[in-house]
Amino acid sequence: MTDVISEIRKDYLYNLLLKGERADGRAFDQYREFSVQKNIIIKAEGSALVKLGSSQVLVGVKMQPGEPFPDAPNRGVIITNAELVPLASPTFEPGPPNEVGIELARVVDRGVRESKAVDLEALCITPGKQVWIIFIDVHILDDCGNILDASSIGAIAALLATKVPASKFGLGDDYQLPVKDIPIAITAIEFGDVLMFDPDSDEESIANTKLTVITTADGSICGMQKSGTGVLKQEQIYRIIDIACEKAREIREKFLEE
Amino acid sequence: MDRKVVIPGDLLSEDAKRSGEGTFIKDGKVYSLLYGLANYRDCINVIPLAGKYVPHSGDNIIGVVKDMTFSNWIIDINSPYDGLLHISEFPKRIEADEMSRYLCMGSSIMTKVKDVNSTMKVELTLNEKKLGLIKTGRVIEISHTRVPRLIGKGGSMISMLKKELNCNIFVGQNGRIWINGGAEDMDLALKTILIIEKEAHTNGLTDRIVDFLKREKGARS
């Protein structure tokens, strides 16, 4: 079931766009208010509740020892999953993740993995036999647009709050999971030749194209994903990247303050 | 005490005759069915805070054509139920194969609920003055629970708005509203209606809106 925005709301947004406005009065490159609450789930080794505008995403990190992949015997394992539970949106259906949910999890994972925020080699317990497995579970609670960026902030926030539960498994004392970078995903939509950042749910449903850019603390790009059936011109892509780096820096600063 | 917040199952009266909207009778007593505001008049009505628009016969509403069958347009009316507009309820005599020429997918119409039966089959009509295809102006959507406040007691709020904004306004019971007038007037009308939606529950709203409109129009000139 797709989110069919009523023609009436679509027209309303078109009219505002022609005047250079967004429904909630934001600038085209402005992010909604966001907040991050850490360690909200004590059963998890790390957790974070992210609110981005009215969107709400809860990310939990669980860790347990397990077997490494045969082709990487000395490296820990990260498994990222996203549950787009029906509670979060009238368009989410119960069942295993569909292509949208899988794409979201994989893009969040890309940010964490490619930025090397978590040192996988340091997660090795016994080479070839036992390594730490990190489960990053994204649980969407309220989809009011741009849950991808919210999930990506949530994932890194939860990791930063994670304590490795070594004592539970007789592997020494618990310790803070070392996290070396803060990848931040920034998403923009293209609509009527206009680029809009941090789309809300109405804006998402009228857009044909979305581009997500994930950057690291030093401004390198560590992940990208274009989604949607529309097209992007080169200039638009470069512009999105420029703004994404800037926005990511702002969010990273605000985020570290909290 | 003539207004009170109640929750489902709250006892409202020992007199079964006072049962109104949003209430039910059990063992001769009146209880609330809803979470909302109980209005104590001769009849006790409970007005819910939230809920979907359920069409009633006689409602003026704005719908959008979402599908067509052999002799019916299927209309989205912002409700769990679709509206059916039969070809015979179109103000002009047309043939079945001409239907999409007059109202096609996505067309917005100002329509009226002709009948609702027990299985919630909703029949619409365009056979009345003031009803028809929307060609000009703008349509906005608000929560249908705010419509009574937008209309006001005896139509007081809506008459005031039409006059002060110099716009034609058609208020759909399903929360959709059509506005037509000058561009600046329509912008102001939209802004005003959104404020009314946000503050529908507060006291002194009409006066505040009158002041607001005076200021906005003053600032323009």
Place this chain on the structure above:
Amino acid sequence: MIVMDESNISFFKDGLRLDGRRADEVRPIKIEVGVLARADGSCYVEMGGNKVIAAVYGPREVHPRHLQEATRAIVRYRYNMASFSVEERKRPGPDRRSYELSKVSREALEPVILTSYFPRSVIDVFVEVLQADAGTRTAGINAASVALADAGIPMKSMISSCAAGKVGDTIVLDPMKEEDNFGQADMPIAMMPNGEITLLQMDGRLSPDEFRQAMEMAIRGCKEIYEVQRKSLIERYNQIEMEPISPQEVESQ
């Protein structure tokens, strides 16, 4: 680390339970109404260490169409636990336990919902357990009942849910994790404020007399919880009335 098993654990110390409660005390409860923007109605509940969130969508069109009923709305309830909600990470998705819990929870709420008001539609209730601490199904039903009210669904009454248990040969109210795992009986119930029971499950071993005691205790627990549900709904209404900023205030800023 203390290894607990039935033989060596003592559930009571100086007449108080492991978490300091008396036998007939429920755990602290927190209820927040209307916490989600997309849902038609929603509610967040904390009961002890349980953190659950319920959302209601509906009445809305039924898909697939063949599930429709001509004269009434159908009610669907989906109980789901987040992977990180339990001690050992849970694989996402429903298991047999969640199917059963979903069924009995739906059957606990359906009797009070006026489904005849909305033929050919569905009322969907979704409950997500974000953190589990024994009693998730009762917390879920309590949250769902408030979420249904928040969504404007007509109901004959609210539904409140609480469990009683037996530990160390004593009947206790609202068992916590250790009491649930190592106790002798667990009995969740749900009821209308007038005492009519809509959910009753039990596992363990109780004499008919103990059952009666547990029932009385659970009923008292439900009544306490009903008062908290009621209070949270009434307070929420007052909040909304006072929230909006008038055009004048915006001006003077």
